[in-house]
Amino acid sequence: MGDDPCTLKELTEMIRDFVRERDWEQYNRPLNLAISTSIEVGELLELFQWKNEADIEVALNDERFREDLASEIADVLVYLLRVADTTGIDPTQAVIDKMKKNREKYPIDYWSGRAPSKFNRPE
Ligand SMILES: [Mg+2]
Incomplete structure (x- = not known):
């Protein structure tokens, strides 16, 4: 990945402007979002539905698939940023806090190379 063209805060403001310009704030309630x-x-899941690992590898080299994937990633992120914006959650801080908790929850000594499944939890 290259340098980000803008920050999450700037993306949030860009999306908020888009919503305000269309008078859609009335519809952009947290539950709807x-x-x-x-x-x-x-x-996003539908793009991968019924594909095995080999199919996905082929798809990832297909320009149309990559465009569709980018579009769905954007859709998810746009709505997620609107959830954060309309509830007063700073998504950057939320990720920082969550990753701190994850580091405590999944110490490297135990979890290195183990899938983070509940079935792999230590006794
Ligand atoms: Mg979509």
């Missing part, structure tokens, strides 16, 4: 995020995650 959370539902929309989930729908877009479904569309």
Whole structure:
């Protein structure tokens, strides 16, 4: 990945402007936005539905597939940033806090090379 052209805060403001210009804030309520995020995650999953690892590797070299993938990633992120914006959550700080918790929850000594499944949790 190259240098990010803008920050999450700038993306949030860009999306907020888009919504305000269309008078869509009335529809951009947290519940609707959370539902929309989930729908877009479904569309992201649909791109991989019924593909095995080899199929996915081929698809990842296909320009059309990559465009569709980028589009769904954007849809998910746009709605997720709107959820954060309309609820007053700083998504950057939320990730920083979560990764700190994850480092404590998954110490390298135990988890290195182990899938983070509940079935792999230490006794
Ligand atoms: Mg979509």
